[in-house]
Every structure is written in C-alpha cells, then in structure tokens.
Amino acid sequence: MTSAPNTADLFAISLAVTITAPEKRPFPARLTQSMVPEAGAGTQACRHGQRELTARRAVSDCIVVVNFKTYQAAHGASAEELARVMSGIDTEARLVAAVSALDLSAVVAAAPDLEIWCQHLDPVGFGSNTGWLHPETAIERGASGTLINHAEHKVSIEHVAMLLDQVPEGFEVCACAADVDEAMALAALVPNYVAVEPPELIGGEVSVTSADPGIVSGTAAAVREVSEEVGILCGAGVKTGADVAKAIELGTIGVLLASGVTKAADPGAALSGLTSEL
Numbered sequence: 001m002t003s004a005p006n007t008a009d010l011f012a013i014s015l016a017v018t019i020t021a022p023e024k025r026p027f028p029a030r031l032t033q034s035m036v037p038e039a040g041a042g043t044q045a046c047r048h049g050q051r052e053l054t055a056r057r058a059v060s061d062c063i064v065v066v067n068f069k070t071y072q073a074a075h076g077a078s079a080e081e082l083a084r085v086m087s088g089i090d091t092e093a094r095l096v097a098a099v100s101a102l103d104l105s106a107v108v109a110a111a112p113d114l115e116i117w118c119q120h121l122d123p124v125g126f127g128s129n130t131g132w133l134h135p136e137t138a139i140e141r142g143a144s145g146t147l148i149n150h151a152e153h154k155v156s157i158e159h160v161a162m163l164l165d166q167v168p169e170g171f172e173v174c175a176c177a178a179d180v181d182e183a184m185a186l187a188a189l190v191p192n193y194v195a196v197e198p199p200e201l202i203g204g205e206v207s208v209t210s211a212d213p214g215i216v217s218g219t220a221a222a223v224r225e226v227s228e229e230v231g232i233l234c235g236a237g238v239k240t241g242a243d244v245a246k247a248i249e250l251g252t253i254g255v256l257l258a259s260g261v262t263k264a265a266d267p268g269a270a271l272s273g274l275t276s277e278l
C-alpha cells in the first residue's frame, strides 16, 4: 500500500490532509476506564481530547509501551506469559503491550486487565482486503490502541491520516517518527502520541536519552508547537528506570521500548526497574 514517506515533504503534506473526526463512534472496548482521568489529577493527561496542561505530571499519566515485535520471548505462548508478567507489575504508570495481531486475542484473554495495542493497523473496512489488518476486528478482539508507522513498518502519511479518521474516539494511536521533522508532520494529524525513535539506535545498548537527548527534547518542543494535544514518547535502547526518568525530564510522557524487556533474562525485574523512578 505504501512506501516510506519523504520526510522533507511530510509536514506540508500533513497540513493539507483534512481530518474529519467529529462523527467518531464511541469506543466500546473493555479498557475505557483506564482512559478516564482520575479525579483531582492535576496533570498533562495522556488521553486523547482529555488533556489538561498544568505544571505537574502524575505518575498515572506516564506510559511505558512494550513492543513485543516478533521477539521469540514475546510471541505465541510467551507473549501471553509476558503479558501476565506486565499485569503483575506494581506501578501507577500505564503499562501497554503492543503485540502481534496473531497473538492479540490470546494475550487479551491471558491478561484481561492489561492495555493491549496492535503493532500496526491498516485503514481498511469490511470487505475485500486480504491480509490487511482491519481496525474493527482488532477492537472486537480487545485492542485499545495501535502503533503506526514504526521504523520497521513504515507507511505513508495518508495511511496514518486515514487510520486516524477511521478509528473510534478513545482508541489510541501512537505514530512513530524517525526524527523531529517527521514527528512534526505526524503531530499535525493529532494522533494520541508521537514516539520519536532514531532507527540507528533501535535494538542497541545505548538509550536515545543518552545517545541523542537533543532529538528527544527537540521533538518534544517541536510537537508541542504543532499541537498541545499530542503526547510525546521516545524510544530506542531504553532499558532502565534512569532512561525513563531522563525521557520524562526531556519533555516526554513516557517511552516505547522492546529489547529491554523482550531480551531481558528476567522481564519482570526489567519492567520493575523501568518503572522504578516514576
């Protein structure tokens, strides 16, 4: 359907895309409760269309998204086990598992209280769309959000815009960007989140927050200029609580990571560490 977008053209293209979302259907998923801001939480809330900017951020507004990708320790029955481990982590931060579409139903059944996202969706409806990932089916199977335009699954900006148009209010979309320009272009479409991940740092040993803190703070500032409604995440090489704390300090509301958990000898300990400084 798509090829990698030309970054130089992304911002201009995105501004030309008309997002018509006022007729969105309500999201019927089981997890809508987690999207309701807690009473008295004076914070920059994460939920789309429900943000309230104030000086302080609550832990419950911080989000750690674990992308299972197709890692061996995070597929099939192992995906179910990892989701159960995530469910058992004692934290007020939001933990989200982004799982393979093939594992979605089983993971939802294994960890019914955990927020589960897809790793990708296509803006298709019912009908002749062999092999495409249909949003309505994902929602019926328990997904409460999705990644889109991940560095390992690039799509066009039109793909992102059409997906945002199609999904119901409350279904969260995290659009991934390789750099500040792409983040700005995607932010103009007002997804729930933009996650900046330098491709060269993905899967590496050094966190983006140490290797290139400027891209994180630069993205945060640039996205904030485009839209105050978009939550900012960062990812690539994130592995420790200190990495997460630094991400927050640089202007994000959380992180998107994979190998720090999926390749950890003890994923539960890794998750506890990641949330330890929130």
Ligand code: G3P
Pocket (backbone or CB within 6 Å): 067, 150, 197, 201, 202, 203, 204, 235, 236, 237, 238, 256, 257, 258, 259, 260
């Ligand atoms: O989607 C998260 C990912 O691209 C970052 O991967 O392994 O560097 O945490 P990793």
